[in-house]
Amino acid sequence: MTRTATLIRIGIGAAVIAALILVPMNFNRYGLFILSQWAVMTIAAMGLNLTLGYAGQVSLAQGAFVGIGAYSAAILTTQGIPGIGPLPLLGALVVAVALCFVVGWILGYPALRVQHHYLAFVTLAFSTLAFLVFRNEDWLTKGIYGISGIPRPHILGFATGKPLPFYYVCLGSLALVSLAVWWLIRSPWGRAFVALRENPLRALSLGIDTRRYTLMAFAIGSALGGVAGTLYAPLTQYIDPVPFGLSLSLDLLMMVIVGGSGFFFGPFLGAMIAVLLPEWLRFTQGYYLMLYAVAVIALLIYSPSGILGILDRILNERRTRAASAKRASAKAQLETAP
Amino acid sequence: MSNLLDLLVAGLATGAIYALVAVGFTLLWQTSQTINFAQGEFVMLPAFLMLAAMNAGAPFWLAILIGIALSVILLGLGFKLLLVDPMLRHGVLPLAIATMALAIGIKEAVKQFYSAEASPFPSLIPGGEIAVFGRPVAVQSIGVLILAIVVVLGLTAFLNRTSIGHQMQAASQNPTVARIIGVPVERMILLTFVINAALVAIASILITPIYLAKFSSGEVLGQAAFIAAIVGGFNQVRGAIAGGLLIGVVDNLGAAYVSTQYRAAIPMILLIVIILFRPQGLLGRAEERTV
Numbered sequence: 001m002t003r004t005a006t007l008i009r010i011g012i013g014a015a016v017i018a019a020l021i022l023v024p025m026n027f028n029r030y031g032l033f034i035l036s037q038w039a040v041m042t043i044a045a046m047g048l049n050l051t052l053g054y055a056g057q058v059s060l061a062q063g064a065f066v067g068i069g070a071y072s073a074a075i076l077t078t079q080g081i082p083g084i085g086p087l088p089l090l091g092a093l094v095v096a097v098a099l100c101f102v103v104g105w106i107l108g109y110p111a112l113r114v115q116h117h118y119l120a121f122v123t124l125a126f127s128t129l130a131f132l133v134f135r136n137e138d139w140l141t142k143g144i145y146g147i148s149g150i151p152r153p154h155i156l157g158f159a160t161g162k163p164l165p166f167y168y169v170c171l172g173s174l175a176l177v178s179l180a181v182w183w184l185i186r187s188p189w190g191r192a193f194v195a196l197r198e199n200p201l202r203a204l205s206l207g208i209d210t211r212r213y214t215l216m217a218f219a220i221g222s223a224l225g226g227v228a229g230t231l232y233a234p235l236t237q238y239i240d241p242v243p244f245g246l247s248l249s250l251d252l253l254m255m256v257i258v259g260g261s262g263f264f265f266g267p268f269l270g271a272m273i274a275v276l277l278p279e280w281l282r283f284t285q286g287y288y289l290m291l292y293a294v295a296v297i298a299l300l301i302y303s304p305s306g307i308l309g310i311l312d313r314i315l316n317e318r319r320t321r322a323a324s325a326k327r328a329s330a331k332a333q334l335e336t337a338p
Numbered sequence: 339m340s341n342l343l344d345l346l347v348a349g350l351a352t353g354a355i356y357a358l359v360a361v362g363f364t365l366l367w368q369t370s371q372t373i374n375f376a377q378g379e380f381v382m383l384p385a386f387l388m389l390a391a392m393n394a395g396a397p398f399w400l401a402i403l404i405g406i407a408l409s410v411i412l413l414g415l416g417f418k419l420l421l422v423d424p425m426l427r428h429g430v431l432p433l434a435i436a437t438m439a440l441a442i443g444i445k446e447a448v449k450q451f452y453s454a455e456a457s458p459f460p461s462l463i464p465g466g467e468i469a470v471f472g473r474p475v476a477v478q479s480i481g482v483l484i485l486a487i488v489v490v491l492g493l494t495a496f497l498n499r500t501s502i503g504h505q506m507q508a509a510s511q512n513p514t515v516a517r518i519i520g521v522p523v524e525r526m527i528l529l530t531f532v533i534n535a536a537l538v539a540i541a542s543i544l545i546t547p548i549y550l551a552k553f554s555s556g557e558v559l560g561q562a563a564f565i566a567a568i569v570g571g572f573n574q575v576r577g578a579i580a581g582g583l584l585i586g587v588v589d590n591l592g593a594a595y596v597s598t599q600y601r602a603a604i605p606m607i608l609l610i611v612i613i614l615f616r617p618q619g620l621l622g623r624a625e626e627r628t629v
Contacts, residue, residue: 113617300435
């Protein structure tokens with residue numbers, strides 16, 4: 001990549017970040033809620049993108065992990081642990097991440113035996129089981145009545161009760177998670193994940209411990225789902241089982257595929273489509289989800305690798321054309337040379 | 339609590355409907371690697387098409403014919419030509435996601451253009467109970483069971499006894515060889531989509547009187563049919579039938595004797611256990627792993 005291209009990239013990145021910080025300052029409560037939701041769902045989708053996009057393991061359980069994270073945060077910050085009392089959100093986060101990591105690791109075991117659609121259905125079953133536990137274990141989750149009055153945290157002494165400060169909490173968390181994932185996919189770990197996706201047999205023959213990396217892909221992806229859930233609970237301040245049903249897992253899967261699975265920025269765009277597009281289409285009244293469905297199908301027919309797939313294709317074509325132009329001119333020079 | 343016999347018959351009846359839906363699901367998978375996440379909505383929609391026809395003044399029998407015809411056109415031909423064909427070469431996952439979006443679209447369209455409320459649906463089979471071995475059993479359950487079995491037997495006879503059925507099986511088992519020996523593979527694939535559409539329409543007629551016509555009723559049904567297909571064997575028609583009956587019975591007996599709260603969990607646990615110990619399903623063949 002040339003230096004100007006790098007500069008342009010940095011410039012665009014800085015402009016987007018500045019816009020994300022500055023523009024919402026004039027938003028109303030609802031606008032801030034939607035934008036915060038986008039940040040939270042992006043984190044969950046990034047987790048799934050690691051599992052699916054980089055490691056190639058189809059999971060329909062990411063919504064369940066968001067639920068586990070949300071319930072951990074809700075229970076620990078309202079009731080807390082018997083004898084100790086309510087925990088701060090950061091404490092709940094540690095518990096939620098650890099819990100999701102372990103459960104995700106265990107859920108990875110079926111992936112060692114079965115692949116593709118079978119794996120999708122095992123994780124689908126897990127998703128449904130998790131939903132039933134949320135709904136039926138009244139003593140822990142208050143069942144269908146849900147848990148209300150989930151407090152928003154104090155961060156470095158600042159209260160984040162109002163929508164704008166809490167939006168910054170979500171955005172800041174998104175930034176931290178993005179940096180961590182960015183580092184991860186560039187580390188040998190990330191390369192091992194991709195090797196696993198591209199060709200498991202070859203990965204094995206290259207000395208990659210495919211068992212460990214498959215489990216790890218599930219565990220890390222699930223843990224990020226837990227992070228998203230931990231933010232979701234104080235964002236809505238009330239949770240019940242309904243949002244964490246199978247449809248959330250399907251939505252997250254759709255976000256990853258529509259954004260572009262295996263692209264770093266895919267989840268950002270996918271979550272934008274899934275969270276913001278229906279809001280923008282609200283002026284069409286009852287038709288908005290229908291239009292949303294049609295838009296998703298049309299996009300997938302046009303570009304099955306998602307939005308970033310289109311961009312990738314355009315860039316590739318340009319690169320190929322530039323290269324052939326160069327070759328042509330070089331050839332011409334060679335031919336005119338004596 | 340109802341008696342065991344009644345529970346068993348009711349379970350078999352719902353199971354037989356699951357089997358109808360699951361058979362279509364496995365047919366699509368075998369011939370074109372299509373996982374149709376909208377299969378439940380495919381069952382929900384024909385009931386509304388028939389209700390719309392009846393609202394327009396058509397008698398019930400005509401509404402049924404219109405419903406089946408429209409189902410074949412929209413959910414068979416339309417689905418194949420407009421969605422599956424352009425997406426098939428891109429692989430299983432994007433197509434599966436597209437069918438998820440299709441499920442949302444169908445659900446919302448029914449909600450928007452028909453009603454968000456549940457509507458009653460006339461039954462082909464009279465209500466009441468009759469005595470079987472001295473115990474009362476719902477007539478509706480027996481009627482549904484018999485009709486579903488007739489349809490499934492008819493389909494298996496078609497697949498195993500007729501020339502077109504043999505060609506369809508050849509096309510699904512080995513498209514390359516089938517093409518060489520002169521089977522019109524493309525037409526056979528299209529035929530499986532049409533058969534699937536007819537099966538879901540029949541399932542719709544049988545199940546809607548029991549659970550009412552509601553825009554959201556496809557979710558549960560679709561999931562039950564997926565589980566039935568996997569438990570029985572993803573790549574076998576008889577597997578899907580066995581799986582459907584098994585899930586119906588297990589679900590009904592589990593709800594009565596184990597726990598109503600965890601009713602939905604029982605088929606799921608069955609699913610996980612079977613996938614882990616016999617991934618090809620109870621009656622399925624193992625597929626070669628393509629790594």
